[in-house]
Each structure stands twice: as structure tokens, then as C-alpha cells.
Amino acid sequence: MSSGVIVLVDPWSKAAECDRAIEQVADPERRMVLQSLRSLWIALCSSLSRPDDHDRTGNLSAIAQIHTELMAVCRSGMH
Numbered sequence: 001m002s003s004g005v006i007v008l009v010d011p012w013s014k015a016a017e018c019d020r021a022i023e024q025v026a027d028p029e030r031r032m033v034l035q036s037l038r039s040l041w042i043a044l045c046s047s048l049s050r051p052d053d054h055d056r057t058g059n060l061s062a063i064a065q066i067h068t069e070l071m072a073v074c075r076s077g078m079h
Contacts, residue, residue, distance in 0.1 A: 015041035
């Protein structure tokens with residue numbers, strides 16, 4: 001992906017996706033990982049609302065990729 005591409009990520013929807021997955025995952029360790037990921041998305045929501053902290057927007061793409069990979073792994077642990 002080129003550096004000129006803007007990644008549109010809705011941190012609130014990602015946090016909600018984590019909530020849904022937490023309810024369905026049976027493995028306690030995977031639940032903890034999802035809870036941490038959810039907390040990260042919520043923290044990002046707060047930081048993005050502050051005008052002095054726009055440097056974090058560059059991290060959204062990397063975090064979204066991690067989110068996608070974790071969701072794929074956690075789906076295998078859902079009951």
C-alpha cells in the first residue's frame with residue numbers, strides 16, 4: 001500500500017466487533033486478548049478526538065490489520 005492511501009477505520013465499530021466476539025469466545029485467554037484490543041480501540045477513539053494527537057492516525061492501519069488477524073484466530077475459538 002502506498003503512503004498516500006488513507007485508511008478509513010471506525011474505531012467504535014471495531015470496539016463493538018470485539019464486544020460481540022468476547023461474548024462468543026469460550027477460551028479465557030482469547031477473551032483477555034479481545035478485551036485488550038477493545039480497550040485499545042476505545043483509547044484510540046479518545047485520542048483521535050483531541051486535535052493535538054493526530055499522529056496516532058497513522059497507526060490505525062497497523063492496528064486494523066492486527067484486529068483482522070486476531071478476529072480470524074478468535075473465530076476458531078467461538079462456540
